[in-house]
Amino acid sequence: MEEKIAIIEALLFASEAPLTVERIVLTLPDTEKKEVVSLLEGLIREYDARGGGICLREIAGGFQFRTRTDLSAWVRKLKVGHPALLSPAALETLAVVAYRQPLVKAEIDRIRGVDASGALRGLLEKKIVRIVGRKDVPGKPIIYGTTRKFLEVFNLKDLSELPTLRELKDLQEQQE
Amino acid sequence: MSYEIKLDVFEGPLDLLLYLIRKNEIDIYNIPIALITEQYLSYLDLMRSFNLDLAGEYLVLASTLIHIKSKLLLPPAEGEGEEEEGEDPRAELVQQLLEYQAFKEAALSLDKRPLLDRDVFTRGAASEEEQTSVEEADDELIEVDIFELVTAFRRIIVGLDRKEELDIDTEKMSLTDRINEIMERLTEEGQISFADLLGDRTDRKRIIYTFLAILELMKLRMVRAYQSESFGAIRLFPAVEGRGEG
16 A cells, blocks of 8 residues: 555544645645545545445545444434434525525524524534525624534535535526 | 315415415416415415414415505506506416525525535534633633623523513612612622522513623623533623733
């Protein structure tokens, strides 16, 4: 195995959070970004081909080892407590924030037809949603957006990996 | 009447409306408003009869439906601007429903993704709480933000005897006094919990003043608030180094 691949593998293993290409480039001198990317892609293929319990995935702008999805029942036996699941209200609110961000609470309320305060607070506490800033209109309402943790929890490379809203697209086409 | 089970699964008035549309196999672009309004209202009655807390939003949509229904009944006013010609009074509602439906689906598809700590796991992933380690660690402390503080405040307020008698408080309390009192106790004791600060005298005024004083102190960066677990006791520490020696 090429030494560089081994180093990258070690870095990925030792990293707490998804490891970015930039970070790997900083650690490995004389290595182009392009080379790191292709080495990473090679590693992903290698792990997939091996069919083992872990795989390498691109998450939240970085790369991270994760267990294979279909083995979840086994891993869960090892973990104490239940994963913090999101309620339907929280999921709906999160979907609105994820697709429409940055946005104010009034917009979430309008789309869902109910007051989103409770759900929004839960998401803020779980650090899946964050306060991005304040909108420069009277009242200076708070603007919300999703966090890096949102990408990590929902297994997303970046926001563009979110599936497109089918109905919304249809709707816009109709209006045009 | 097999309604009961379904009642609390609605996430709001739009959700209920979508459910009715689906149940009646109605084309969303051509909603028979009279029928849907009737069914919608009977659901509200049902909810009320179960003494369910009916959120105001349900009533807002009910009035919207009735408004649309009345508009549909009225013959189009003659001579009124041609701009309104062809404008379906239902259009806005339909658009809102479609939009909501799209996000509802998006929420479901989010939930179907391989979720961290449910479907996929990272190497020895410690839960958020475990990862947070703050300086003094007899037990691990999480820095609390305004949210937690407000929650703690609300918990104490709720714990108050509802029948608190209305008496005119002769005790004069000012925010400045309370701030000084808290700082004094902090310098003496090094750390103090929110509940300790209140003592046994949990009258509303005292709680509010204490809460305001803590907020003010946090804003001035004179104290720092920590808690060891979510919903745990909130403890305050002086923010200055070498506490109690000055």
